[in-house]
Amino acid sequence: MDMQREADGTAIRGLFGSIVEGLRAKDLDAIGRLYAEDVVSFDVEPPLQHVGIDAKLKNWANVFAVFAEVDYELRDLRLTVDESIAFAHGFGRLSGKLKNGAVTEGMWVRATFCLAKPAGEWRIVHDQVSVPFDIATGKGVADLEP
Numbered sequence: 001m002d003m004q005r006e007a008d009g010t011a012i013r014g015l016f017g018s019i020v021e022g023l024r025a026k027d028l029d030a031i032g033r034l035y036a037e038d039v040v041s042f043d044v045e046p047p048l049q050h051v052g053i054d055a056k057l058k059n060w061a062n063v064f065a066v067f068a069e070v071d072y073e074l075r076d077l078r079l080t081v082d083e084s085i086a087f088a089h090g091f092g093r094l095s096g097k098l099k100n101g102a103v104t105e106g107m108w109v110r111a112t113f114c115l116a117k118p119a120g121e122w123r124i125v126h127d128q129v130s131v132p133f134d135i136a137t138g139k140g141v142a143d144l145e146p
Contacts, residue, residue, distance in 0.1 A: 008081045012088065012115060012122050016074055023072040023094075026064045028057050035124045036116065042128040044109065069097040074111070075146050086115040086122065091146040092129065107131070107142040 015034055022030035032053055041050040043059050050056055063070065077090035095106035114126040131140040 004083070005081050008086065008117070008122070009079050012079055012081065012086055013077070015115075015122055015124075016077060016088070016113075020072050020074065023060070023063075023070050026067075026070055028060060028064075031060055032057050036118075039124060040126050042126075042130075044129050044131060063094065066098055067096045068099045068101075070094070071096045075108075084117045086117075088113045088115070108145055 019031060019034055022034070035053050035056055037053050038051070039053055039056050041056050041059070042048065043050055045059065045062075050059060071094070073093045073095070075091045075093075077088055079086060079088045089110070089112045091108050092111045093106045093108045095104055097103050110130045110132070112128045113124050115122050116125045117123070131142065132144060133140050
């Protein structure tokens with residue numbers, strides 16, 4: 001791996017670290033700086049796609065409205081990096097303390113991220129989160145672990 005790709009990989013890992021920090025702090029502004037303005041997100045909640053930074057941040061605001069304390073973990077994150085585009089995939093888990101006092105361990109989801117570097121800084125331009133489902137029942141399977 002050349003030095004620029006190594007530097008880009010470090011920057012992208014730092015971006016994901018900043019997402020985790022922003023979620024734990026419930027800081028929408030910090031999170032918003034990590035996504036492209038025209039991000040397209042295939043999140044776990046309807047509709048099928050959320051287009052634009054405002055739609056993406058609304059999803060996180062909905063989470064913050066339910067959680068008193070938020071934790072987020074990324075596991076097994078793998079990167080593929082080129083000069084101006086990259087993708088990453090791994091597993092994510094949102095957990096924490098709900099506003100009603102209940103503690104939730106959350107569930108592991110599969111996450112894929114596409115990133116671009118149009119102005120010299122990496123931004124997420126697309127993300128997709130999915131939950132495996134049981135074909136026989138059509139229901140999501142929420143008890144799997146990486």
